[in-house]
Amino acid sequence: MLRMLYADTRAMLLSKGLRLCMGACIAYQWGYAFLMWLLLKYVLPGEGLYAEEILAVYPGIASFAVTAATLLIFTQEYSDGIITNKLCSGAKRREIFFSLMINALQLSAVMSAAAQLSGLLAAVLFGEGFYNLTLAEMADSFLELLIASAAVAVFSSALIMILGGKSVSYIVGLGIAFLCKLAGFEVMDKLYPTSGRCMLSGTKLSLYTFYDKYIPYSHFGGTPRWDMAAALAGCLGCILISLAAGLILFRKKEIR
Amino acid sequence: MDTLFKSEALCKNYGRFPALRGVNMEIPRGSIYGFVGKNGAGKTTLIRLICGLQSPGSGSFTLMGYKNDDAQISKARRRMGAVVESPAFYKDMSARDNLIQQCLMMGLPDYKGVDELLELVGLADTAKKKARNFSLGMRQRLGIAIALCGDPDFIILDEPTNGLDPQGIIDIRELILKLNRDKGITFLISSHILDELSRLATHYGFIDKGVIVREMSAEELKKECxxxxxxxxxxxxxxxxxxxxxxxxxxxxxxxxxxxxxxxxxxxxxxxxxxxxxxxxxxxxxxxxxxxxxxxxxxxxxxx
Incomplete structure (x- = not known):
């Protein structure tokens, strides 16, 4: 499987999809930092743009960015017939599947690291230093981002392997990311209201807490609300379910 | 001549539609097997089964000595190359990068043969041009070059001359004949351009409605035409x-x-x-x- 993984990693790093998604994320981060800098310098002088705000830009869009990148890069496995080539060359389905999943993990790590570095650079250029974020908290946030991105990447890659490289993969993948983002707003609003206290109780409270604690999409906030064990348990659960369901269905899939 | 591929009562259904109905077929080693049939006759379905893209409903086949349900059949497929329906490659890579990619994927010890392959299929001068910008003929050649990676014993080409200009058709034909003659590669070629096929094939299999209507050698066909x-x-x-x-x-x-x-x-x-x-x-x-x-x-x- 290592030869397959090596080849897949090379293909991922050379792919246009990765460059496109990374470029879009960095442009968004830098565009935000630059516009805020302009705004605070000329329109609202006296206000400061802190590094925390700039660093929180990528986590805000990371679920979409990772989903879009996995879709753009890995749907070509089907649409360009790469899977056909692999199977014709004697690769086993299990090898193909696990290689792609590990590659998805690598992709999410590459994207998170690059976005974090770019965010730090933008913070140095446009920010006025950290307001109260410590190095340990920053590392904590980054770790959470890495874990959540890995879970989302594996989930959407498994979706591609199950659904094939059709537009339905895009609709389902991005649709889930969008719905989870909406659900995240609702959960945040009800669990952590800006004024007053949380009014949820019973099953609803359990459900909202479960979502907030264990669903990978809720760990993209940039500031961890639960301990790392909760994030790890939720994301690991999502990865394992995606791997098991994906492998079972992909092994039975009729490729056309 | 020993047999490279043999199927026995091979069946495949898509829902209620029987795509293959008890196909018995034999491809002799070293032959160029012309696989002839109308659209929807079952040619591509059989090719998909050979390549492991789909599994048969019933019946069996043997590929290079391995049965279809043998876990070791992937060993046989490592000695095989295929272009199924349309050539498959990474569109964001150059022809050379695509061949290196295939070599890496197959675990070949090096990719010294890549330039030779590019020369062989006439893509040596494409330099860094992305495969996305290739013409139909160039794509077909790249597909064949990818299938040739790792010196296979058996190559499957599904409609290899589809969309090619007359010169492209001649080039592909010459290439197939050369590879068969010089390297002893067995070919399974499905084609609609029957007159073109008749210039290549040493053996024929005619398929209609999922059934092999007739198998014969080129000599037998000549006598019958x-x-x-x-x-x-x-x-x-x-x-x-x-x-x-x-x-x-x-x-x-x-x-x-x-x-x-x-x-x-x-x-x-x-x-x-x-x-x-x-x-x-x-x-x-x-x-x-x-x-x-x-x-x-x-x-x-x-x-x-």
Whole structure:
């Protein structure tokens, strides 16, 4: 499987999809930092743009960015017939599947690291230093981002392997990311209201807490609300379910 | 000649539609096997089964000594290359990068042969041009080059000349013949361009409605593709009377022409037509093409 993984990693790093998604994320981060800098310098002088705000830009869009990148890069496995080539060359389905999943993990790590570095650079250029974020908290946030991105990447890659490289993969993948983002707003609003206290109780409270604690999409906030064990348990659960369901269905899939 | 691929009563259904209905087929090692059939006859389905893209409903096949349900069949597939339907490659990579990618994926120790392969298929001068910007012919060549990675013993080409210009068709044909002759590679080629196939194939398999109608060697086919004399006459009824009288087999084509399948003495025939008071306008020798043979084969099957 290592030869397959090596080849897949090379293909991922050379792919246009990765460059496109990374470029879009960095442009968004830098565009935000630059516009805020302009705004605070000329329109609202006296206000400061802190590094925390700039660093929180990528986590805000990371679920979409990772989903879009996995879709753009890995749907070509089907649409360009790469899977056909692999199977014709004697690769086993299990090898193909696990290689792609590990590659998805690598992709999410590459994207998170690059976005974090770019965010730090933008913070140095446009920010006025950290307001109260410590190095340990920053590392904590980054770790959470890495874990959540890995879970989302594996989930959407498994979706591609199950659904094939059709537009339905895009609709389902991005649709889930969008719905989870909406659900995240609702959960945040009800669990952590800006004024007053949380009014949820019973099953609803359990459900909202479960979502907030264990669903990978809720760990993209940039500031961890639960301990790392909760994030790890939720994301690991999502990865394992995606791997098991994906492998079972992909092994039975009729490729056309 | 030993057998490289053999299928026994191979069946495959898509829902209720039977795509393959008990296919028995044998591909001799070292042959160029022309796989002939209409759209939807089951050619690509069989190719998909051989490549492991789909699994058979019932029946079995043996590929290079490994049965289809043997876990080791991937070993046989490592000695195989294929272009199924359309050539598969990474569109964001150059031709060279695509071949390196295939070598890496197959775990080849090095990719020294990549430049030689590019030369062989005529893509050596594409440099860094992305495969996305390749013409149809170039894509087809790249697909074949990828299939050739790792020196395979067996190559499957599904409609390899689809969309190629005449020069491209000749180039691909020459390439296939060269690889078969020099490296002893066995080819399975499915094609609609039957006359083109007849310039290549050493063996044929005709498939219709998921059933192999006939398998034969090129020599056998040559014998069966009868020669005829195409005659154009002023009165077709007179031709019918003459042919009936002489007991010759014939086929009316239109109001004044017919194909006659017989060894005939032209002077005697001319005399017979003169006696009928009719004139022979033209007369020429005519070869029944693979296409005509195929149509006749299918017609025969339908009428059977």
């Amino acid at each position: 009868r020669k005829s004399v195409r005659m154009k006459v002023s009165d077709i009824q007179a031709l019918v009377r003459v042919m009936e009288k002489k007991g010759f087999e014939y086929k009316i084509l239109d109001g004044n022409s017919a194909d006659v399948y017989a060894e005939m003495n032209f002077s005697e025939l001319a005399r017979a037509f003169e006696e009928e008071g009719t004139a022979i306008i033209t007369m020429e020798e005519h070869d029944e093409s693979l296409e005509a043979f195929y149509l006749e084969l299918l017609g025969g099957q339908k009428n059977a």
